[in-house]
Amino acid sequence: MAFALALSIPSIAPAQEIVLNVIQESLTLNASNIVSAEAVQREGQWSVEVTLNPEAAAKFGDITARNIRKPMQIVVGERIVSAPIIVNAIRQGKIAITGNMSEMDAKALAAHFK
Numbered sequence: 482m483a484f485a486l487a488l489s490i491p492s493i494a495p496a497q498e499i500v501l502n503v504i505q506e507s508l509t510l511n512a513s514n515i516v517s518a519e520a521v522q523r524e525g526q527w528s529v530e531v532t533l534n535p536e537a538a539a540k541f542g543d544i545t546a547r548n549i550r551k552p553m554q555i556v557v558g559e560r561i562v563s564a565p566i567i568v569n570a571i572r573q574g575k576i577a578i579t580g581n582m583s584e585m586d587a588k589a590l591a592a593h594f595k
Contacts, residue, residue, distance in 0.1 A: 499594060500557075503553045510555040514537035517532045518530070518531045520587035527583060527587035528577055528583055538572070539574075542573075542574070550566065552566050552567075555593065
């Protein structure tokens, strides 16, 4: 349930839709698809944990299962805010975006999902 994370996080209004792109597959999420999103610190490392509703979780699980070891662009508006690598299939709708990020980076990324 983890991603490696490329850190380039611009400030985007949280009310916009978020698009998750993998190669030629996309999943568009809106506020109704996201149960929670928060920046968390575990063992001194900041990460972002996102929980999807069951419908979005099923679609996301299928996409991640088909695209292990490929980057997934997280797009807000027309800007790519991150491009983590899919480490494994994420079937339960609990996404963990990890990497070398600061508290500010983690909170900014989590805010995009709210």
